[in-house]
Amino acid sequence: MPPRGAWPSLPPVLELRDITHHYGRLRAVAGLSLSVGPGEVVCLLGPSGCGKSTVLRLAAGLERLQSGRVAIGGRVMADAANDVPPEARGVGLVFQDYALFPHLDVLDNVAFGLRGGADERAANARAVLRRVGVEDQAARFPHVLSGGQQQRVALARALAPEPHVMLLDEPFSGLDARLRDQVRDSTLHVLKESGAASLLVTHDPDEAMFMADRIAVMRDGALVQLGKPVELYSRPADAFVARFFGETNAIASRIERGGAATPFGAVPSKLPEGSAVEVLIRPEALRLKPAGQGASGRVIAARMLGRSSLVHLSVDGLNGNPLHLHSRMPGRFLPEEGSRVAIELDLEQSFVFSTG
Numbered sequence: 001m002p003p004r005g006a007w008p009s010l011p012p013v014l015e016l017r018d019i020t021h022h023y024g025r026l027r028a029v030a031g032l033s034l035s036v037g038p039g040e041v042v043c044l045l046g047p048s049g050c051g052k053s054t055v056l057r058l059a060a061g062l063e064r065l066q067s068g069r070v071a072i073g074g075r076v077m078a079d080a081a082n083d084v085p086p087e088a089r090g091v092g093l094v095f096q097d098y099a100l101f102p103h104l105d106v107l108d109n110v111a112f113g114l115r116g117g118a119d120e121r122a123a124n125a126r127a128v129l130r131r132v133g134v135e136d137q138a139a140r141f142p143h144v145l146s147g148g149q150q151q152r153v154a155l156a157r158a159l160a161p162e163p164h165v166m167l168l169d170e171p172f173s174g175l176d177a178r179l180r181d182q183v184r185d186s187t188l189h190v191l192k193e194s195g196a197a198s199l200l201v202t203h204d205p206d207e208a209m210f211m212a213d214r215i216a217v218m219r220d221g222a223l224v225q226l227g228k229p230v231e232l233y234s235r236p237a238d239a240f241v242a243r244f245f246g247e248t249n250a251i252a253s254r255i256e257r258g259g260a261a262t263p264f265g266a267v268p269s270k271l272p273e274g275s276a277v278e279v280l281i282r283p284e285a286l287r288l289k290p291a292g293q294g295a296s297g298r299v300i301a302a303r304m305l306g307r308s309s310l311v312h313l314s315v316d317g318l319n320g321n322p323l324h325l326h327s328r329m330p331g332r333f334l335p336e337e338g339s340r341v342a343i344e345l346d347l348e349q350s351f352v353f354s355t356g
């Protein structure tokens with residue numbers, strides 16, 4: 001393989017082309033294509049059972065490819081005529097359960113897959129343990145480590161042979177919430193410094209937004225949308241993606257004169273006149289002010305949630321029926337229960353999708 005510095009001029013490091021995979025009659029992956037560049041972190045995101053792990057296992061060679069192509073560094077690893085075994089693909093793997101060897105200490109777990117003499121392997125393993133921040137655990141055995149330490153050792157073991165591709169399957173889901181934030185943060189730094197192309201599977205949109213340069217959203221085995229986190233959040237391709245990235249208020253409407261009517265004014269849309277639509281509005285797009293002119297709502301409840309406050313509102317719908325909507329305001333914003341507030345709509349966070 002060429003030296004690291006040569007990667008930018010080469011094809012994407014990991015290239016999955018038109019992959020389809022069946023388990024018996026179940027189609028788990030449907031025509032998926034995806035590339036991960038050098039030093040890039042791409043998250044495969046989607047609900048449980050949508051085929052994420054299968055894609056990762058096919059990339060690793062843990063599952064036999066049925067249709068399509070897997071290439072790494074421009075070299076075909078699997079297609080109709082080729083099937084390079086996992087250990088010869090130059091990939092580092094991290095799984096949810098870490099899969100450490102219980103009978104080896106931490107240093108030997110990491111040194112296991114390395115080349116060279118015993119001293120050289122130990123020195124290299126120690127250097128990687130230092131990079132991930134668990135060098136002081138080198139002589140301990142996996143079962144006495146905390147979950148966070150085990151995760152770091154698993155990461156070190158995967159990174160030690162300096163793979164060009166890192167494949168991580170739900171690597172943080174065994175950790176409790178607080179620790180998870182820390183471990184995600186340090187893992188991101190280590191992955192970025194390694195320069196490897198990283199593909200990370202997660203079902204958690206917050207995790208994907210935190211970790212990813214680009215997110216690939218999957219549903220029923222297919223790629224629904226691929227883009228930077230900000231693109232997916234602010235320009236979701238469909239209602240599924242919009243909902244997946246966070247809470248939305250849904251208002252049924254119809255296109256009239258180039259927009260979907262809402263109690264807060266029309267949201268522009270290029271959908272055909274007369275189409276039945278659903279307007280999805282993020283809670284942070286409903287901006288509240290002291291009651292005045294324009295649209296307003298009655299406060300049902302207001303709760304401070306930490307960095308923001310959530311206000312439950314009752315708003316008169318266009319057909320006269322009341323709508324129960326959520327507004328999220330930054331910081332502490334706690335209007336009186338039963339009071340009226342003015343509502344301004346941020347069109348940037350309001351999306352119109354056809355329901356016809």
Ligand code: ADP
Nearest residue numbers: 023026028046047048049050051052053054055
């Ligand atoms: P995800 O990682 O998104 O949860 P998976 O790739 O694990 O999804 O699974 C996709 C679909 O394939 C699911 O319906 C799952 O039950 C099925 N599946 C996964 N692995 C196997 C297998 N070895 N045999 C049969 N069905 C499988």
